[in-house]
Amino acid sequence: MKIAIPLYNNRVSPRFNHTDRLLIADIDGGEYVRKETVFAGDIHPLKRVRILNDLDVDVLICCGIDRFTALQFEYQGIDVYHGVSGDAEMLLERFMENDLEQFLMNSSGRNRCRKSRQKIRRKNCRRK
Amino acid sequence: MSHFNNETIKDIILDSIADGVFTVDEKWQITSFNRAAEKIIGISRSEAIGQNCCDVFRADICQKACKLKATFESGKEVINHRVNIINKHGETLPISISTAVLKNSTGEIIGGVETFRDLSTEEILRKEIQDTYSFEDIISASKDIRKIFDILPDIAESDSTVLIEGPSGTGKELFAKAIHNLSLRNSKPFVAVNCSALPETLLESELFGYVKGAFTDAKKDKPGRFALAEGGTLFLDEIGNISKMVQVKLLRVLQEKEYEPLGSSETVKADVRIITATNKKLKDLVDSDEFRQDLYYRLNVFKIELPPLLDRRQDIPLLTEHFVRQFNAKRGKEIQGISPETMDVLMNHDFPGNIRELENIIEHAFILCHGQVIEIEHLPVELRQSHQSELLLHKPKPVKPLAQAETELIKSVLTAQNGNRIKTAEALGMHKTTLWRKMKKYNLL
Numbered sequence: 001m002k003i004a005i006p007l008y009n010n011r012v013s014p015r016f017n018h019t020d021r022l023l024i025a026d027i028d029g030g031e032y033v034r035k036e037t038v039f040a041g042d043i044h045p046l047k048r049v050r051i052l053n054d055l056d057v058d059v060l061i062c063c064g065i066d067r068f069t070a071l072q073f074e075y076q077g078i079d080v081y082h083g084v085s086g087d088a089e090m091l092l093e094r095f096m097e098n099d100l101e102q103f104l105m106n107s108s109g110r111n112r113c114r115k116s117r118q119k120i121r122r123k124n125c126r127r128k
Numbered sequence: 129m130s131h132f133n134n135e136t137i138k139d140i141i142l143d144s145i146a147d148g149v150f151t152v153d154e155k156w157q158i159t160s161f162n163r164a165a166e167k168i169i170g171i172s173r174s175e176a177i178g179q180n181c182c183d184v185f186r187a188d189i190c191q192k193a194c195k196l197k198a199t200f201e202s203g204k205e206v207i208n209h210r211v212n213i214i215n216k217h218g219e220t221l222p223i224s225i226s227t228a229v230l231k232n233s234t235g236e237i238i239g240g241v242e243t244f245r246d247l248s249t250e251e252i253l254r255k256e257i258q259d260t261y262s263f264e265d266i267i268s269a270s271k272d273i274r275k276i277f278d279i280l281p282d283i284a285e286s287d288s289t290v291l292i293e294g295p296s297g298t299g300k301e302l303f304a305k306a307i308h309n310l311s312l313r314n315s316k317p318f319v320a321v322n323c324s325a326l327p328e329t330l331l332e333s334e335l336f337g338y339v340k341g342a343f344t345d346a347k348k349d350k351p352g353r354f355a356l357a358e359g360g361t362l363f364l365d366e367i368g369n370i371s372k373m374v375q376v377k378l379l380r381v382l383q384e385k386e387y388e389p390l391g392s393s394e395t396v397k398a399d400v401r402i403i404t405a406t407n408k409k410l411k412d413l414v415d416s417d418e419f420r421q422d423l424y425y426r427l428n429v430f431k432i433e434l435p436p437l438l439d440r441r442q443d444i445p446l447l448t449e450h451f452v453r454q455f456n457a458k459r460g461k462e463i464q465g466i467s468p469e470t471m472d473v474l475m476n477h478d479f480p481g482n483i484r485e486l487e488n489i490i491e492h493a494f495i496l497c498h499g500q501v502i503e504i505e506h507l508p509v510e511l512r513q514s515h516q517s518e519l520l521l522h523k524p525k526p527v528k529p530l531a532q533a534e535t536e537l538i539k540s541v542l543t544a545q546n547g548n549r550i551k552t553a554e555a556l557g558m559h560k561t562t563l564w565r566k567m568k569k570y571n572l573l
Contacts, residue, residue: 014182030323044310047281049498064186067218068264075274083216085183105175105184105216123333 002026003095004005004057005088007037012085013074017045017055023088030096037076045069061100148223148244151230152181152196159239168223168246170216180243186214187225196240199227203237210247218295220264252457257432262309266302267450270440276303276432282331283430284310289382291367291427292405294434296483297541300405302363303432308361313401316360319353322367323374333390352389354381357400361568362378367404367427368413375420382426437479437486444474447483451490452502459494466493466502473515535570538563542572 005012006019013019017094022040026033041049049072052060059079073080083105084091094100138160142149148165150158161176161184169176171184182190188211189195195206206227212220223244230239255265268274283290284307292300301320308318326334333342337352353362364370370378381387382402386395404427413419437443448471452463466474470493479485493506504512537558545551553563567573 008182008191011180012183014186015188018188018191036518044279044281046310050278054222062184064214066214066220066264068266070218071269072277074269075271075278079380082218085179092163105171 001028001059002055002057003059003061003092004052004055005091006040006063007088010087010089012061012063012088012091014063014085016060016062016082017048017069022052022056023092025092027092027096040086046072049073049076049078052076059095061095130255132196132548145243148246149241150176150181151239151241153239154237155182156182156196158184165244168221168244170211185242187211187223188213195225196227196242199229200237200531203229213244222251245333248453249457252454256454256458262302262305266299266306266445268440269446270435270443272435272440273443276434278304280306281310283307283432285312286407286430287311287313287401288429289427290403291403291410291431291436292403293409293431294405294407295436295482296407297482298434298436299483300407300434301363303434304361304363304403304405307403308363311401313363317357318361318363319357320363320365321353322365324369328371328374332377333368335374336377336387336389337551338390339392342389346391349389349418352399354387354400355389355396359399361401361403364402364404366406368406368408368410368419372420375423379420379423379426382423409422437482441475444486445471447486448474448490451487455490455494461494461497462500463494463497464500467504470502470504470507473507473511476515531570534566534573538566538570540570 001043003025005020005023005025006016006018007013007023020040022038023035024038025035038051043051045066045068049069053072053076057078058092059081060073061081061084063083063085065080065082070080070082080106081095081100084100084103085105091100091103094103139162141470143164145162146164148168149160149162150165151160153159158176158179158181161173163173165176166173169184176184181196182194183335194210195209198204199206206225208223208224210224212222215221222249225242227240227242229237230241232237232238244418266273280303289533290304290307292303294300304320305318308314321331321334323331333350333352335352335354337350337355338346339349340346364378377387378565381398381400384552385399386397388395409427410424414421414424437447446464452465455461456463474486481488489508489511490502492508493502496506497503504515507515538552541555542549545555549563549567550560553560556563558566562573
């Protein structure tokens with residue numbers, strides 16, 4: 001499973017669409033497989049969505065994200081936890097321990113969605 | 129006042145201010161957060177206090193151009209600086225901020241204060257007046273629309289011509305703007321022309337411009353829309369309505385990337401991306417010989433088909449909420465929303481006029497609604513009538529008691545069979561004894 005966190009220094013960026021860097025963590029069975037930082041730059045929200053989709057990200061953990069971009073992630077079948085603040089590494093650990101809820105401001109920040117057929121299809125294509 | 133401590137008094141004062149106010153300590157942690165701030169941002173005071181201000185405020189300037197930080201460093205106040213924030217619901221809100229430092233009695237900086245005012249109403253009106261809607265203003269949770277957004281970056285980067293087909297009122301121009309904004313041409317102009325709004329001769333001069341003396345009223349050179357859109361994007365709406373002559377000229381620009389303004393013998397190079405739109409099926413116009421096939425293929429390198437609102441009913445509540453907010457700003461009202469029954473009527477309507485029709489319905493309701501909730505009686509009469517007919521169609525007819533219905537049926541068949549009970553029993557599909565028993569029961573003997 002791949003998790004993305006937009007970065008502001010070592011913390012979660014306050015605005016997903018205004019961050020330069022994204023932490024991408026690949027985890028399997030509660031263990032890190034790989035961690036990398038991806039440069040996002042000053043690009044359009046739809047291109048950001050595209051980058052994460054191309055990286056095969058399953059979950060985005062972020063703080064502020066506009067509804068337009070969040071809906072596009074939902075369409076791509078990427079789960080979005082928004083309104084999350086704190087140290088990015090710590091939040092990754094919490095996520096792996098299934099203990100992220102306490103870091104959601106106002107407990108409203110989750111756009112859960114099942115993986116869309118398109119996402120699954122894309123993933124299958126990549127595996128081939 | 130003696131029973132109030134200083135903190136309580138400070139909170140009372142802050143809560144009495146109509147603008148949002150928060151204070152931070154020197155570590156950027158929020159130390160107070162007034163009621164207006166709770167309302168604008170949507171985060172409660174108890175949640176906000178102790179948090180880093182950027183995690184709560186979520187402004188576009190937080191990471192790279194924080195005004196409070198600038199005030200800390202320079203000691204200078206910032207007044208009425210426009211930024212945008214994201215509230216708890218994911219809505220992007222334009223606000224105006226002012227900042228100042230907080231000092232203790234010895235003049236040492238101990239924190240900062242930021243006040244902010246919601247400019248959403250002004251922003252709605254500004255967009256309305258300046259027509260500066262962007263595609264982020266397209267409100268849709270529909271898969272069909274999201275699928276288009278998914279491929280939009282590829283289309284935008286390709287620099288190919290794009291044909292947008294869709295019924296009137298589906299937002300074709302917004303998608304054209306989206307493609308322009310995503311393209312490498314986004315720093316250059318986006319110029320829109322409604323081809324059906326101009327007669328043939330005017331359209332030609334409007335598109336290609338003219339030189340002095342080209343016709344009687346041509347007192348000086350006038351650049352056309354192609355020239356105005358140089359380096360950028362030219363959006364030709366209602367392309368299906370252009371004449372054969374303009375079709376030929378347009379084909380030449382697409383093929384040769386050059387044209388001559390009216391009355392000029394000089395050829396002008398055109399570096400313009402063309403996006404066209406139509407509410408007709410352009411292929412049908414080609415088949416009926418009203419549109420040149422070669423031009424059709426030039427324009428139709430990539431086609432986007434926008435679905436009618438009927439096919440994206442799930443967007444009706446979202447769009448309704450949007451229009452209510454918009455008309456509240458325009459009309460100075462405070463309508464909270466629409467009743468579930470009214471939403472039911474809208475959800476069952478087919479919207480032949482698409483989103484524009486929904487907008488008109490909400491505008492109509494705003495005129496009649498003097499309360500806080502739009503009810504069915506505030507909807508246009510045709511919509512109410514069609515809803516009532518719909519109800520009547522599906523309303524079960526009044527049920528007669530079984531005994532009464534049976535009596536009437538037996539009577540009518542008996543009359544039809546001239547009182548012959550055997551034939552009546554046969555016609556009713558029952559035994560003659562059963563018929564006799566029922567006649568006795570209903571006093572028909």
